[in-house]
Structure formats: C-alpha cells, structure tokens
Amino acid sequence: MKAYINLFILLLGVGVTAQTTSIPDQNFEQHLINQGIDSDGVINGQVLTSDIASVLTLSLNQVSDLTGLEDFTALETLEIRDAAQFQNNNNITLDLTANVNLEKVEIWTYQGLTNLDLTGLVNLEELWVMEGQDDVETIYVEEIDLSNNPNIKVVRTGYLQYLEQINLQNGNNINTLDMEIYLENTAARPICLKVDDATAATNNNAPYNSWAMSGIIPNFYDQGVCTLAVETKNKTEIALYPNPVQNTFQIQSSEEINEVNIFTVAGKKVARFASQQNYDISQLPSGIYFVKIKSNVGEDVKRVIKK
Numbered sequence: 001m002k003a004y005i006n007l008f009i010l011l012l013g014v015g016v017t018a019q020t021t022s023i024p025d026q027n028f029e030q031h032l033i034n035q036g037i038d039s040d041g042v043i044n045g046q047v048l049t050s051d052i053a054s055v056l057t058l059s060l061n062q063v064s065d066l067t068g069l070e071d072f073t074a075l076e077t078l079e080i081r082d083a084a085q086f087q088n089n090n091n092i093t094l095d096l097t098a099n100v101n102l103e104k105v106e107i108w109t110y111q112g113l114t115n116l117d118l119t120g121l122v123n124l125e126e127l128w129v130m131e132g133q134d135d136v137e138t139i140y141v142e143e144i145d146l147s148n149n150p151n152i153k154v155v156r157t158g159y160l161q162y163l164e165q166i167n168l169q170n171g172n173n174i175n176t177l178d179m180e181i182y183l184e185n186t187a188a189r190p191i192c193l194k195v196d197d198a199t200a201a202t203n204n205n206a207p208y209n210s211w212a213m214s215g216i217i218p219n220f221y222d223q224g225v226c227t228l229a230v231e232t233k234n235k236t237e238i239a240l241y242p243n244p245v246q247n248t249f250q251i252q253s254s255e256e257i258n259e260v261n262i263f264t265v266a267g268k269k270v271a272r273f274a275s276q277q278n279y280d281i282s283q284l285p286s287g288i289y290f291v292k293i294k295s296n297v298g299e300d301v302k303r304v305i306k307k
Helices: 002-017 025-034 198-204
Strands: 018-024 046-048 057-059 079-081 092-095 104-108 112-119 125-130 143-145 155-158 165-167 180-184 189-196 212-214 216-223 237-241 250-251 256-265 269-274 287-295 296-307
Touching: 025 057, 092 198, 180 189, 180 216, 198 216, 212 216, 237 287, 250 256, 250 287
Parallel strands: 057 079, 079 104, 092 112, 104 125, 125 155, 143 165, 155 180, 165 189, 180 212, 189 216
Antiparallel strands: 018 046, 237 250, 256 269, 256 287, 287 296
C-alpha cells in the first residue's frame, strides 16, 4: 500500500510541475497539432513548454494572436503568413527578442504591423517583410532596425509604402560582402540607409561596392538624421460604419474622399466607387474584405465584414 501511495504522489508531482505555455489563438494551436508539436492533440489554450522548446522551424497562417511564440526559444526559421484579415489594431509591435536563435524571418501581410523588434538576434541572416500586393496596404512599418543584427545578409521587402529607412549600422559592415537589399516596388524609390561608413558607401567603396540592391535609391548616412526628403503617404483618419455590413456602408472623414476600392483578402479588386454617401456591396459574397479609401491627402485601409 505504501508503494502505491508513493507512486501516486510521484505522478501527482509530475502533473503539478509540468510547465505549460499559453496559446490562446486556436489557429496557432491547430497549426501545432497539425505539425505534431502539441503532444496532447487537443485545442485547450496551452501546450507543454517541453513540446515547443526544441522546435527549429515554424510556419503560421492566419494567426492573429502570437502569444506563446516567445517560448519557442530554439526557433531558427519563422514564417508568419496572411494574418491580415484578423487584425483590428493598427499599431502592432511584433517582438521577437525572446527568439534568440532566429536565422530567418518572413512576415507576409500582417495587418496593422507598425514596429518590428529584432534586438539581440545576433544569428539573424535573412529578413522578409512583404505586403502581398502592390495595391493593398496592411503594413505601416516606417523603419527596419537591424543595428543589433551583425550577421544580416538579406533584406527583402515587398510594397512597403510607408518604409522610409533601414538601419544597418551594426559595426560589422566591413565583413558583410554579400549583402542583398531588395525593395519590390512599382518603381525604385529613395530610402535612407544608415551604415557604418556613409562616405565609403556613397563613394561605392568596399564593402558596399559588393552589396546588391534592387528597387532602391539609397541615401547613405552614419550619424544624425537622414536628410533625404522621403515622400511618404499620409494616412487618412476615417471611420467606416456599420461594420459588419448587410448591404451598404458609409465613410466618415474630415478629408474629401476621391476613390474607394474593395479588395478580397487575397488582394483581388472586386469593386470601385467614386465618392458617394452610401457604398453598396450587396452583390458581394459574405466574407472579409479590405476597403481602401483614397483622399486628397492620403489613404487608409479598413477591414470590413460582409454578412
């Protein structure tokens, strides 16, 4: 009898001390189950921390809440794709500082993303921050700071219409001979690049003469602020109601509206309107859409649900 009691106490102790990580987003946990990572195979808002501690590669699709990602401490490759239709906040900071072993990060259409914190990721070599389409705005990142990432070799962005500067002043430019900086834009445009030696970069001297760049007109600087007058789009403050929409919606704005376009979550344009009082989308199937509103001072994108 004493042996059974001791065994029961031992098992009870194991259950109590097993550490778990909160995963409140059901899509996130379902991805872990599908990939055989969540060992209990049940969506219950948590996963054993031991299940995720050794995961090296993670791909997430349509995950709005990334709580729990910080415990993937061994992670080397991370892809976050098509989270756009689930975000309601236009001031999101994606903090990856706990994932210290990351070597490659890909972010696609993460609606509302304003800041990206990669501080201390000394192994990071490749960063992708991509807007999936050139006529949809969901990412509002103005600066990519890679000053704490000495091994960065590839920076690729797609249609980031608010991006003004990339900070590459990491103290290791002299050893970075194969840097690739690609900006997929409709046309090459000016970008401020902070580097270790702006004079050498401007004069196309080593190591900068070996750097490959596309879609970018670089303005190099190494101290102070960038003096380049970078043309960026102003974001129009607007309100759209009702939302969800049965048939029609209205737009309230302090600025004059010039044009309204409706896009699917895949980026396909399905409707276009001139400025008017009511916008009729009764012909569209039920689902989630992006409403891109252009005014005389800028533009903004709103997420709308069609009943």
